[in-house]
Amino acid sequence: MPEGHTVHRLAAALRAGFGSQAVRTSSPQGRFSDAAELDGWVLADAEAVGKQLLIAFTPDASVAPGDPVTRYVRVHLGLYGSWTFAGEEGFAPAHAIGAPRVQGPEGDWRRLVPRPTTRLRIQGSQGLADLTGPTACEVLDGAGRRRVLDRLGPDPLRADADPERFVERVRASRTAIGVLLMNQDVIAGVGNIYRAEILFRARLDPAVPGRDLTAGMVRGIWEDLVPLMRYGARTGRIVTTQPEHRRLEARILERSRGTLQNGDGDPAAVPREESFYVYHRQTLPCRLCGTAIRSGDMAARTVFWCPRCQSVRSRRARWTLEHPAAAWAESGEHREPAAATSEESDG
DNA sequence: AAAGCATGCGGAG
DNA sequence: TCCGCCTGCTTTA
Structure with missing residues (x-):
């Protein structure tokens, strides 16, 4: 249930956790099959525009983000979408961003278990991020990203x-x-x-x-x-x-x-x-x-x-x-x- | 167990 | 203007 500030925070978390890394992408839920297209690509950047999140992927580290081959995953969390992070100590500055999370009996955040509803999983060398419940999750090219930006105030x-x-x-x-x-x-x-x-x-x-x-x-x-x-x-x-x-x-x-x-x-x-x-x-x-x-x-x-x-x-x-x-x-x-x-x- | 509710939005009518 | 959809926690029965 995010407003724009949450999406900006999330973009920063993705940059911190995966920036410039080759990552594995998948859709455990199966409803974002295009995730396979970017599997092994480099997460080059993540930016927020209003409530829209744009994650830039390049085929490898030699390609600068913005190059025509760059692909963008557009995510809109809608009312229920959320990202959950898990990984090594100090991996990502956030465990969950989006819908509220519940603290477990031990006082620590509920251990991240792979949920069958995970639309998109990004797995890096030190941790992973799971996306559930977004209203939008799609792959765009540069023109598609531009259309998103142009539509927004x-x-x-x-x-x-x-x-x-x-x-x-x-x-x-x-x-x-x-x-x-x-x-x-x-x-x-x-x-x-x-x-x-x-x-x-x-x-x-x-x-x-x-x-x-x-x-x-x-x-x-x-x-x-x-x-x-x-x-x-x-x-x-x-x-x-x-x-x-x-x-x-x-x-x-x-x-x-x-x-x-x-x-x-x-x-x-x-x-x-x-x-x-x-x-x-x-x-x-x-x-x-x-x-x-x-x-x-x-x-x-x-x-x-x-x-x-x-x-x-x-x-x-x-x-x-x-x-x-x-x-x-x-x-x-x-x-x-x-x-x-x-x-x-x-x- | 079922219903209700939520920081959102697109499309149909 | 209303409906539907995405999910998960909370409240009610």
């Missing part, structure tokens, strides 16, 4: 992103900003959590038409997303709350279930219960004003918002003040939790 996590494309698309549209943020043509990588949270942080009603926003407001959304998603990509967790808006006692909350988040072994990590302003907090009191958070359908997904903080009147009053992201970015919250390298689940 700018990605806040990519250095080559042009935020003005996002600004222009939003301001030219009478579609609600809450819908636009979920449209990957408009901005790539934002999913349901970031949508809800970024709109709260902007104090924006999800229903406000894009064209009603000033360029500065839309740019502000982008500029808030960049550090937020970078934090997510680095730690594997989405945290959007500023420290002063969390309940202190939450830091010592007992974990109720075996499902762990990235950094759950780190006492300094923000617990999930305190990570969001509005996402999945319907009927709970707003962290700022106490009004009950509301939920509703928008763009075929559930959107969450505070009817008071995110009213149009509130927006006008607040936006002229310092943007909330500024203080947050300065606060040191972006430091990587100490334990974030050892356990994962998703972001």
Whole structure:
């Protein structure tokens, strides 16, 4: 259940675990028979564009990635897809990326057993990565990769992103900003959590038409997303709350279930219960004003918002003040939790 | 055991 | 706008 930050994190994990190595590729499940085509090829690169993952393979190490013979495996995790890594000590910076993983009784992550549902397995010299449940897993050539890239809006996590494309698309549209943020043509990588949270942080009603926003407001959304998603990509967790808006006692909350988040072994990590302003907090009191958070359908997904903080009147009053992201970015919250390298689940 | 649910999206209507 | 699909964990019966 990844948003863009998870896919970027995953690309980094694949580069770290297999980069420049000849790897074995297979499809234990059998539903990705094209895997055989790349068996023994070199995993030359892995990149994320929004929620799309592109893994570049070359026939051997003498071929530079980008050469016409390069082939790309496009993976889209959809709602359920996930990658699980296993291997030697220190092999990959992540054990599982995607859907949440469960911790075993010994406290360690469940041993990776070959699951019959594994669509794609990549086996390197020090470990392997198993992909299950993706909505897309296919081999593309360079033109196919290009088509994927051209279809997507700018990605806040990519250095080559042009935020003005996002600004222009939003301001030219009478579609609600809450819908636009979920449209990957408009901005790539934002999913349901970031949508809800970024709109709260902007104090924006999800229903406000894009064209009603000033360029500065839309740019502000982008500029808030960049550090937020970078934090997510680095730690594997989405945290959007500023420290002063969390309940202190939450830091010592007992974990109720075996499902762990990235950094759950780190006492300094923000617990999930305190990570969001509005996402999945319907009927709970707003962290700022106490009004009950509301939920509703928008763009075929559930959107969450505070009817008071995110009213149009509130927006006008607040936006002229310092943007909330500024203080947050300065606060040191972006430091990587100490334990974030050892356990994962998703972001 | 069955149903429900999830950070997604494409295609049919 | 709705349906279907991919999977696995959680909740309900």
